[in-house]
Amino acid sequence: MLELLFILPMLAGLLALLLPGKIGQGVLVVTALLHLQLGVMAWFGGLPTYADNYFHPSAPGLLVLLVTSFVFLAISLYSLGYCQGAKIEKESIFNGCMLLFLSTMSMVALADHPIVLWIAIEATTLVSAPLIFLQRSREALEATWKYVLICSVGIALALLGCFFITLSVNIAEIAVPLSFTSLNEVADQLDPLWLKVGFIFVLIGFGTKMGLAPMHTWLPDAHSQAPSPASALLSGALLNCAFLGIYKVHTLMYLAGLGSFSSQLLIGFGLLSMLVAGIFIMKQPDYKRMLAYSSIENMGVIAFGVGIGGFALYGAVLHMVHHSLIKSSLFLSAGNILHSFGTKAAEGVGNLAGVLPRTFVPFFAGFIGISGLPPFGIFISELFILFGALQGGYYLQAAIYVGCLLLVVAGAARIFTDISFAGNGGPPLHRDSLLQVIPPNLLLLASIILCVWIPEMLHQTIINAISVLGGTIHG
Amino acid sequence: MIHFAEIVLVLILLSILLSLASNRLLALVKIMALQGIAVSILPLLLEHYRTMGSGGLIFFQMMLLIKGVLIPGLLYFALKKISIHREIEPIIGYHASLFVGLLIILLAVSITDALGNAIPTGNALLLTTAITAFFAGLFLMMSRRKAITQVIGYLMLENGIYLIGTALTQHSHISYVVEFGVLLDLLVGVMVMGIILNNINHAFDDIDTDNLNRLRD
Numbered sequence: 109m110l111e112l113l114f115i116l117p118m119l120a121g122l123l124a125l126l127l128p129g130k131i132g133q134g135v136l137v138v139t140a141l142l143h144l145q146l147g148v149m150a151w152f153g154g155l156p157t158y159a160d161n162y163f164h165p166s167a168p169g170l171l172v173l174l175v176t177s178f179v180f181l182a183i184s185l186y187s188l189g190y191c192q193g194a195k196i197e198k199e200s201i202f203n204g205c206m207l208l209f210l211s212t213m214s215m216v217a218l219a220d221h222p223i224v225l226w227i228a229i230e231a232t233t234l235v236s237a238p239l240i241f242l243q244r245s246r247e248a249l250e251a252t253w254k255y256v257l258i259c260s261v262g263i264a265l266a267l268l269g270c271f272f273i274t275l276s277v278n279i280a281e282i283a284v285p286l287s288f289t290s291l292n293e294v295a296d297q298l299d300p301l302w303l304k305v306g307f308i309f310v311l312i313g314f315g316t317k318m319g320l321a322p323m324h325t326w327l328p329d330a331h332s333q334a335p336s337p338a339s340a341l342l343s344g345a346l347l348n349c350a351f352l353g354i355y356k357v358h359t360l361m362y363l364a365g366l367g368s369f370s371s372q373l374l375i376g377f378g379l380l381s382m383l384v385a386g387i388f389i390m391k392q393p394d395y396k397r398m399l400a401y402s403s404i405e406n407m408g409v410i411a412f413g414v415g416i417g418g419f420a421l422y423g424a425v426l427h428m429v430h431h432s433l434i435k436s437s438l439f440l441s442a443g444n445i446l447h448s449f450g451t452k453a454a455e456g457v458g459n460l461a462g463v464l465p466r467t468f469v470p471f472f473a474g475f476i477g478i479s480g481l482p483p484f485g486i487f488i489s490e491l492f493i494l495f496g497a498l499q500g501g502y503y504l505q506a507a508i509y510v511g512c513l514l515l516v517v518a519g520a521a522r523i524f525t526d527i528s529f530a531g532n533g534g535p536p537l538h539r540d541s542l543l544q545v546i547p548p549n550l551l552l553l554a555s556i557i558l559c560v561w562i563p564e565m566l567h568q569t570i571i572n573a574i575s576v577l578g579g580t581i582h583g
Numbered sequence: 584m585i586h587f588a589e590i591v592l593v594l595i596l597l598s599i600l601l602s603l604a605s606n607r608l609l610a611l612v613k614i615m616a617l618q619g620i621a622v623s624i625l626p627l628l629l630e631h632y633r634t635m636g637s638g639g640l641i642f643f644q645m646m647l648l649i650k651g652v653l654i655p656g657l658l659y660f661a662l663k664k665i666s667i668h669r670e671i672e673p674i675i676g677y678h679a680s681l682f683v684g685l686l687i688i689l690l691a692v693s694i695t696d697a698l699g700n701a702i703p704t705g706n707a708l709l710l711t712t713a714i715t716a717f718f719a720g721l722f723l724m725m726s727r728r729k730a731i732t733q734v735i736g737y738l739m740l741e742n743g744i745y746l747i748g749t750a751l752t753q754h755s756h757i758s759y760v761v762e763f764g765v766l767l768d769l770l771v772g773v774m775v776m777g778i779i780l781n782n783i784n785h786a787f788d789d790i791d792t793d794n795l796n797r798l799r800d
Contacts, residue, residue, distance in 0.1 A: 223763055230766060234773060250798055253730065256777070260737060260770045261724070264744055267764055271748050274760045278752075286760075301701065329798040 110155040110163055113146050113173070114214040121207030121235075129199025133188055136203050140177075140184040143210065147177040151565060161285050164220035167572035171425065172352050173217035175432045176345040178554065180210050182547040183344075186440050187337040189543030190447070201238055202335070208235040209341060216349040220287045222270045225353055229266070229317060232346060233259045239338040240330050251326075251333035258326040259317055266313025266353070272306030273357065275299070288356050292576070295363035303361065307370050310357045311377065317350035319404045320377045320411060321384035328388075331400035332452060336443025339396065343403045344436030348428055351410060358414065362577050367417070374415030379508050381408030386515030395454045396442055398523050399435065402478055405516045406431045412509060413493040414577075420496025421579030423489045425570050430485030430555050434477040437551035441471035444544050445527070448536035454523045458531020467540045468528060470548035475524040477555060479517045484552070485559040492581075588628040592712045595621050595746075596688070599719045602739065603684040604677050606669050608731060612658045615735055618716075619650030622742045626749050629709075642762060649768050654738065657775045661731060664779050675726040683726075684719055691715040702751060710750040717743030734774045741767045 120139040124132040149155050150165055151174065157163050165173075184206070191199055212231040219225035233256065241252040274286060276299040284290040291298070316323035331339045354374075361370040385405035392398040406427065413424025444467040449457045460468045477484030490513065497506035558566075571581070598618040605611050623646040675683070691714035695707050702710055720740030724733045741764060748761025 223760055227763065227766060230770070234769070237773070247798055253777070254798075256770065256774055257724075257733060257737070260767070260774070261721075261740070263770070264737075264741055264764075264767055267761075267767065268744050268747065271744075271751075271760045275751055332798070 110150060110157045110165060110218060111159065112155070113143065113150065113218060114211045116146065117143055117207045117211035117214065121204045121209075121211060123204075124207055125200055125204030127200060127203075129191065129203065132200050132203035133191060136184045136206060137181075137188065139207055139210075140181040143214070144177045144181050147174050151569070160220075161287055162221045162224045163218045164287065164289055165218060166220065166288070166356075167569050168352060168355055168425070169217045169219075171429070171569055171573055172348045173214060175348060175429055176210070176213050176217065179344045179432055179436045179551065180206075180341065182551050183337045183340050183436065183440070186340075186443075186544060186547040189541045190335075190337055190443060192541065192543075198242065202242060202338075205235050205238045206338065206341065209239065209338075209346075211235075213345055213349050216352060220289055222273060222286065222288065225356070226263070226267055226270050229314065229350060229353060230263050232349065233263065233317075236338070236342065236346065239342075240334045242335050242338070243333065245333075247329075248333045251329035254326045255330040258323070262313045262316025262323060264313070265309050265316075269306045269309030269311075269313055269357070272302045272309060273360070276302035276306060288360065291360055292363050295360055296365060298360075298364050300364065300366060303364055304366060304369060307357055307361050307366075308373070311354055311370075311373055314350045314353040315377060315411075318347050318354065318411075319350075319381070319407050321381040321404065321408070324381065324384065324404050327404060328397045328400040331403065331439075332394060332396040336396075336439055336446060339399075340436035340439035340443075343400070343439055344432040347403060347407055348432060351407065351428065354411075355414065359576055367577075371415040371417060374411045375502070375505060376415075378408045378410070378412030378415055379505060379512070381405065381411065382509065382512035382516070383408075386512045386519065389516055389519035392519065392523065393454060394452045395457070395523055395527060396439075396446070396452050398454070398520060399438055399442060402516060402520060403431075403435055405512070406435065406478075408512075409490065409493065409509075412505075413489075413496065416493065416496045416500050416502060416505075417578055418496050418580060419499055420493040421574045421577055422570065422581045423492025423496060425574055425579075426485060426492065427489035429558065430477075430489055433551045433555040433558075434474055434484060434486060437470055437548040437555075438474040438478060440544070440548040440551075441467055441474060444540045444548075445471070447544075448538050448540060450537050454527055457527045460528045463536055464540055466545045470545065470552055472524065472528050473552050474548070475520065477552060479520065480513065483556050483559055485555045488559060588625060589708060591621050591625050591628060592708050595625075595712050595742075596715060599716055599739065600681060600684050602735070603680040603719060603723065606673075606677055608662055608667065608669065608729070609659075611732070611735055612655055612662060615658065615738055616651055616655035618739070618742060619655060620647065622745060623647040623650045625709075625746070629749070646765060649765060650742075654768060654771055654775070657772060657779075658731065658735070661775050661779045665731075667729070667731075673727050673732075680722070680726060683722055684715075687718045687722065688715050690718065706750045709746065713743050713746030713750050715743070716740070716746060719743075730778055731775075734771060734778070737774070738771055741771070 117139050120135050124135045212228050212235055215228035219228050237252055237256050240255055241248050279299040280297050282294050282297055284294055319327040358370050382405050385401045389398055389401040410424045410428050413420040445457055448464055480486045480490045598614050602611055602614045691711045694714055695710045716739055720736045720743055723736030745764045
């Protein structure tokens with residue numbers, strides 16, 4: 109059954125909280141494998157739904173689910189090596205919360221009922237907060253406090269948004285079950301005023317969680333303070349889940365004939381996020397924070413692409429997949445660097461190519477990928493979004509978009525090249541083990557493969573996800 | 584009977600203004616307890632909530648217990664544990680805060696007026712109070728330094744959201760959506776537990792969020 113996708117990691121997570129760390133590691137990896145297996149089965153439609161008012165394998169949901177599952181598998185393998193080398197205190201809390209985190213994110217991906225979706229997103233906040241606080245330093249405490257407080261306000265606003273959407277159903281006096289699938293069918297009868305208000309609140313609420321500027325302030329702190337496997341999961345999976353919530357309401361708006369309203373908002377928030385990220389990345393002394401700002405930029409790219417629609421929508425969905433793969437890979441490589449050099453400051457790290465060649469390869473390749481250069485998928489997706497914007501006549505917006513992309517690349521390039529080549533970089537405290545090097549490479553490899561060859565099944569699902577919104581790849 | 588509801592609403596409005604002007608944290612917690620109780624019994628006094636089933640009744644009791652007893656109790660415990668009494672040096676002073684509170688009420692009235700016919704009749708004051716609580720909560724979160732005051736601000740914001748839901752609901756058969764707001768209390772609980780347990784008092788001399796500014800750009 110479909111619900112197993114979140115029940116299984118939930119039970120495993122509770123179990124791992126009780127088990128000692130070493131055995132918990134095993135539970136983590138085994139659950140990750142089973143979850144991927146179940147996820148693939150869900151893709152082939154082999155899993156019936158029991159509570160079908162609440163859960164439904166929608167095309168965008170399945171996409172997010174598979175990405176989450178794949179990224180989680182790589183991260184769980186990585187954390188085998190990471191926990192051996194780096195001292196993670198409270199390993200059982202780490203294992204348990206990672207699994208519970210996976211469970212709540214799967215629930216977000218499968219939720220079809222606005223309130224179930226909302227509860228699941230709230231739960232992601234609750235179970236990921238201990239991960240950020242894992243290192244128990246003063247900075248970690250600050251990051252966790254900001255994360256919980258700011259995201260709580262966001263979640264509260266999103267609840268209000270969900271309420272307004274329900275209100276628009278009630279005012280129109282339509283008797284349908286409250287689920288996105290059935291609401292989409294009657295979208296044109298919904299009350300437009302409250303639907304608009306609902307969208308604004310959902311966009312701000314879930315946008316907080318997704319890291320859209322100006323609600324992004326928690327993100328760099330949380331991503332830099334969490335242990336690297338958790339940062340990779342936050343960036344590669346959680347942001348997508350929050351995006352999914354916005355995407356579903358945007359679909360509803362589009363079907364209700366209010367697509368231009370929500371698109372304008374998405375374009376605005378998207379460009380603002382890219383700009384803010386571009387400005388803050390310039391003088392960034394901390395490489396993990398730099399990666400976090402890059403995540404904000406990429407979320408901006410996705411929001412922008414979804415707002416433009418058409419060609420760009422295809423690009424945005426593709427971008428989501430590739431960003432997850434490449435960014436989580438980068439966070440894992442950054443974890444190796446942090447582990448080896450013991451500092452998050454870019455200054456303290458140098459000559460990575462000479463000192464840690466095995467980590468250097470995925471780290472620098474990830475930089476090439478995240479900058480939007482071939483052979484990685486972000487190259488294609490960003491190009492699609494640019495074409496879409498030009499085709500749609502958004503010339504000014506396209507210019508800002510390209511400008512911000514260049515700004516971020518310039519800012520990131522300085523740090524990446526400094527870390528990789530400059531300085532002489534003293535001897536590392538630790539060597540990187542094989543288990544810490546394979547997963548980041550695996551994730552990058554997946555991005556390269558998906559760049560040149562997209563399986564028919566995946567292609568079809570992306571098309572299904574975007575066709576509702578009028579997205580296409582045939583200009 | 585609607586008069587009872589209005590009395591409660593005025594009480595809530597007063598509690599909001601009081602909380603903006605109060606510098607004693609203990610008083611603040613007591614005000615929040617009162618506000619929590621008022622907010623949770625309010626729907627019982629409204630006409631369209633008369634016809635609720637036993638499930639609804641249990642829900643309201645639970646709500647009363649959480650908002651009126653549990654959360655304020657936790658806050659009280661946190662105050663005792665970390666032994667701070669006053670909000671010293673708020674970002675925006677108490678008199679100014681009170682003034683902002685009045686402005687927020689004006690804003691809330693104008694929003695309610697602008698919505699006009701879109702809200703159920705007789706709920707205008709309710710919606711005004713709700714929006715006031717919402718914005719005052721946000722304001723309190725932004726204008727105070729202590730972690731615990733920020734949590735109280737969040738609590739007020741949450742009360743506001745619950746009241747907005749109550750104000751706009753016309754029919755009692757509406758699927759329970761705003762009622763899920765109780766889950767937000769879970770987050771409040773976690774935050775307060777964080778203050779009590781999680782070394783906020785170990786890491787800092789007092790829980791002044793000004794100390795939480797090492798991570799910045």
